[in-house]
Amino acid sequence: MTAATRPEVNITLKGKLEQRKRVPVTERKDDTALILRRLVGYMAGGERRPRFIRALAIRMAAVALLIAIPFFTGQAINVVSAPDGEVNTLLLWAGSALIAGVAFLILSVIAERAFADLATQGLANLQQDLFARMQSLSLSFFDRQPIGELMSRITNDTETVSLFYESAVSQMIRAIFQIGMILIVMVIINWQLTLVALLIVPIMLFLTTVIQRVSTPAFTKMQEELGKVTGFQEETISAQKVIISSRRQQWAIDSNDDLAGGVFDVATKAFFTSLLQFPLTQTLTMLQIVSVLVVGSLMALHGNIPFGVVISFVGYASLLSSPLSDIANLTATTLNAVAGGRRVFAIMDEQPTVVDAPDAKDFEFKGGRVEFEHVDFSYVPGRKILKHNSFEALPGQTIGICGPTGAGKSTIINLLTRYYDIDSGVIRIDGQDISKLTQESLRKQIGVVLQEAFLFSDTVMNNLKYAREGATEEEVIAAAKQANAHDFIMNLPQGYDTVMTERGANLSQGQRQMITIARAMVADPKILVLDEATSNVDTRTEKLIQGGLQRLMAGKTSFMIAHRLSTIRNADKILVVNGGEIVEQGAHDALMALKGFYYKLYMSQFKGKGPASEDGEVDALGFVST
Numbered sequence: 001m002t003a004a005t006r007p008e009v010n011i012t013l014k015g016k017l018e019q020r021k022r023v024p025v026t027e028r029k030d031d032t033a034l035i036l037r038r039l040v041g042y043m044a045g046g047e048r049r050p051r052f053i054r055a056l057a058i059r060m061a062a063v064a065l066l067i068a069i070p071f072f073t074g075q076a077i078n079v080v081s082a083p084d085g086e087v088n089t090l091l092l093w094a095g096s097a098l099i100a101g102v103a104f105l106i107l108s109v110i111a112e113r114a115f116a117d118l119a120t121q122g123l124a125n126l127q128q129d130l131f132a133r134m135q136s137l138s139l140s141f142f143d144r145q146p147i148g149e150l151m152s153r154i155t156n157d158t159e160t161v162s163l164f165y166e167s168a169v170s171q172m173i174r175a176i177f178q179i180g181m182i183l184i185v186m187v188i189i190n191w192q193l194t195l196v197a198l199l200i201v202p203i204m205l206f207l208t209t210v211i212q213r214v215s216t217p218a219f220t221k222m223q224e225e226l227g228k229v230t231g232f233q234e235e236t237i238s239a240q241k242v243i244i245s246s247r248r249q250q251w252a253i254d255s256n257d258d259l260a261g262g263v264f265d266v267a268t269k270a271f272f273t274s275l276l277q278f279p280l281t282q283t284l285t286m287l288q289i290v291s292v293l294v295v296g297s298l299m300a301l302h303g304n305i306p307f308g309v310v311i312s313f314v315g316y317a318s319l320l321s322s323p324l325s326d327i328a329n330l331t332a333t334t335l336n337a338v339a340g341g342r343r344v345f346a347i348m349d350e351q352p353t354v355v356d357a358p359d360a361k362d363f364e365f366k367g368g369r370v371e372f373e374h375v376d377f378s379y380v381p382g383r384k385i386l387k388h389n390s391f392e393a394l395p396g397q398t399i400g401i402c403g404p405t406g407a408g409k410s411t412i413i414n415l416l417t418r419y420y421d422i423d424s425g426v427i428r429i430d431g432q433d434i435s436k437l438t439q440e441s442l443r444k445q446i447g448v449v450l451q452e453a454f455l456f457s458d459t460v461m462n463n464l465k466y467a468r469e470g471a472t473e474e475e476v477i478a479a480a481k482q483a484n485a486h487d488f489i490m491n492l493p494q495g496y497d498t499v500m501t502e503r504g505a506n507l508s509q510g511q512r513q514m515i516t517i518a519r520a521m522v523a524d525p526k527i528l529v530l531d532e533a534t535s536n537v538d539t540r541t542e543k544l545i546q547g548g549l550q551r552l553m554a555g556k557t558s559f560m561i562a563h564r565l566s567t568i569r570n571a572d573k574i575l576v577v578n579g580g581e582i583v584e585q586g587a588h589d590a591l592m593a594l595k596g597f598y599y600k601l602y603m604s605q606f607k608g609k610g611p612a613s614e615d616g617e618v619d620a621l622g623f624v625s626t
């Protein structure tokens, strides 16, 4: 298994909330148009472009039909008011209006359907791209980004984009077509009356903008507050065990109430202002219609225009107001989507830091000899973690690694698997510099068993098969037997088909660990890394696991990090790490004879115990598991 878990970074709830606030919404130079184009590209670009253009054409035809209706109605009225009006002509115009109405409906349905397809596919593509991109990034990227922050990008930011795709794109197009066409038709028919019909427009735009100014920030604030509530609940529920054991339930309830109270206030403001929009628009539309009717009727009375034109204009005036307020609303949706899109694209444009060299070769296994030569490394520039690390592991050897928490033990392993690139020095496996190898071929040969057994919410069988593509059930069962896991798996309710609850919470820690060992067996790597694999289990379970481990490690170059020195006592070589330096190395007896750092660690672990009782426990020197 080469999937890595991040070294645990302890972020308190408060720190996490703080961090959420601090992460800047990168407002660089105005890139709105660029981002908008990129967003629309997902929905309407590439292979979808012809469909998008077709949908546009259909939508345009639908709007034209809609606009024809008031015109036909006006003509019908003209027939009625003309002295020589014929019933047949009246029926012709009225029938035309009816047919236009039905055709408008049909075309609109077709267009909406097409836009809905484009929207869902565009969104799916965007999400797939974002996820795939994240999968390609190196671990250092995930060190910099709090997981909650990333999840929020996958969910919340793409949600704003989704809203944009689903409503804004198609509605905006409709609104613009509708306004443009109505204006043209009105001006052609009668420009004076057009001016009357447009009188209300500036007032409407002004009011809508004012409402937007108030409600949009309120909605943004509400989203932020909601994010805090979600973050708090997510963290609290995942730490429910800690909450229960420290009897902090009431505190959790109170804190949640506080956070929820914050949402309530902004939400009321946001909803109230946005709800005001509807009655205001309605009233203005009525005013617009009345003024067109009054002025138009006066003009008709003076014989300037036929009365039918007035009726047409009443229709146009009412068709004008809704797209106008739509545009104002959709602008807010669009700007939100641009903000979301900006954050999404920031991840997509992120470059992996660990990359295969252009002339990278595949790793060729020749026994498993590992060399570190003067390796220096820092996670963050300027803060050296490893200094001048040199050691050698011969094929098939077991290398123990020990040292206090934070000494740099896991870091050594992170470099061997090339999760990070080193600052200077060289790491060779079988004589090949790992920075000149393809990552894929390297990690395929290195199996990692971590302290925290990570299991997916899937069956035991699939969790084991996950280690190697194409692993068969027989191979999996054989591996489980080797790892001493078969018996307890058979005792699970559905045996190998038992579904793990989240991260395998329905198994004991030791059982989870035996499954990860079986998983490493299935993968059958050439080089093995065990990072405190048995630190979380009691010594009796450790013995049971050890049996499996011995079989797993047989004949393989293995690295075994352990805080219980008894675990690594029999290693061929032990690296003693302190403050990022390998301070001593050698076999147990030699290191004891040195009476140096290792000797002190060893003695402190077995203080007060006879040499026969080798079940080490957490000691005073900070040997708690990391």
Ligand SMILES: Nc1ncnc2c1ncn2[C@@H]1O[C@H](COP(=O)(O)OP(=O)(O)O)[C@@H](O)[C@H]1O
Residues within 6 Å of the ligand: 007, 143, 379, 380, 385, 403, 404, 405, 406, 407, 408, 409, 410, 411, 412, 626
């Ligand atoms: N991803 C990371 N980013 C920055 N610093 C890290 C990271 N992982 C570990 N460190 C730091 O590197 C040092 C060594 O960590 P690690 O190798 O995990 O220690 P351990 O010996 O307990 O396994 C620690 O000081 C730790 O804070």
Ligand SMILES: [Mg+2]
Residues within 6 Å of the ligand: 409, 410, 411, 531, 626
């Ligand atoms: Mg560690």
